[in-house]
Amino acid sequence: MSTIVPATIDFDGVTGLLKGPGVLQQFRTLSDLVGVFEDEAARSSMDPATPAYSVRTLLPVPEGKEGGLFFGCTYLQPGLVGDEYFMTKGHFHSNRDTAEFYWGIEGEGVLLLMAEDRTIRAEQIRKGSLHYIPGWTAHRMVNTGDTVLTFGACWPSDAGHDYETIRREGFAARVKKGPDGPLVVEG
């Protein structure tokens, strides 16, 4: 007779809380987002310790392993730098031909997707929306709401993160607060 072992990792589908042994936590403040916003003067005038987002991840296998998967949840704060909403750094996968799923848990925002030819697609993310991010596609999340935007993610363990291309070249569009809601402004 075998025993039934309790699950050790919790993922709350309602709040998005991911916790348990091996779950890593990373915190990003505005000081980690130098050069990300158009109005760098506005960013640098704000408290650099302002929380921008945190990420909890479960990496059950080493980074780079083929055939494995990682799981995570991101908690993106609401806020503005000038007229631009708080957002994640954004990245391509280092292994370009690897995909990712995102799903909205709480809050509202815009998922910016950018192909290698810099073509932009902006998808609304909300509680209960599911998003497939194909390979060769940079992805950045933007919180356009007044509350924390929480979303889940699952991606291959050999995807890797190429933040450098986005740091150097940026995205081809920005999401700004307009008079009637968020605007995706290209260029």
Next chain:
Amino acid sequence: MSTIVPATIDFDGVTGLLKGPGVLQQFRTLSDLVGVFEDEAARSSMDPATPAYSVRTLLPVPEGKEGGLFFGCTYLQPGLVGDEYFMTKGHFHSNRDTAEFYWGIEGEGVLLLMAEDRTIRAEQIRKGSLHYIPGWTAHRMVNTGDTVLTFGACWPSDAGHDYETIRREGFAARVKKGPDGPLVVEG
């Protein structure tokens, strides 16, 4: 200026309902589970149209594509065949070295994991539990509760399903209703 396109796929983290364009639905009845339960006479005496489980899947890329991902949700009915709980067929991945995540959304059950050497691990699954299924590991879900067991899943698009090995060799353990709850009985 780009438009913000609404998300087209819904995944409800509370109920597990997955729907939208391209979401496939598969239904399994007891007639699809010939040879799965120890007491085949008990199974064959039951209405073959009895629903056992259904699966909703989103396959954004062709099966077999490397680097892509699939997403799904399974709704496993409660019930007994003899003293054995309703369960899924169970499978290895055809591409053995590919992993999968499962997470519990509603109900309660046991995730049976079996290595290639037939070593068994039985994990309790419940609302809010997250499970990593490593490569080389057959997986079968068992509903030990009185309500539908709903769980989400994400797996690589080149994983494939090897049901045949399990059909031929079975799992090395069965989950049965005991006097004080579920028992994992080996052999």
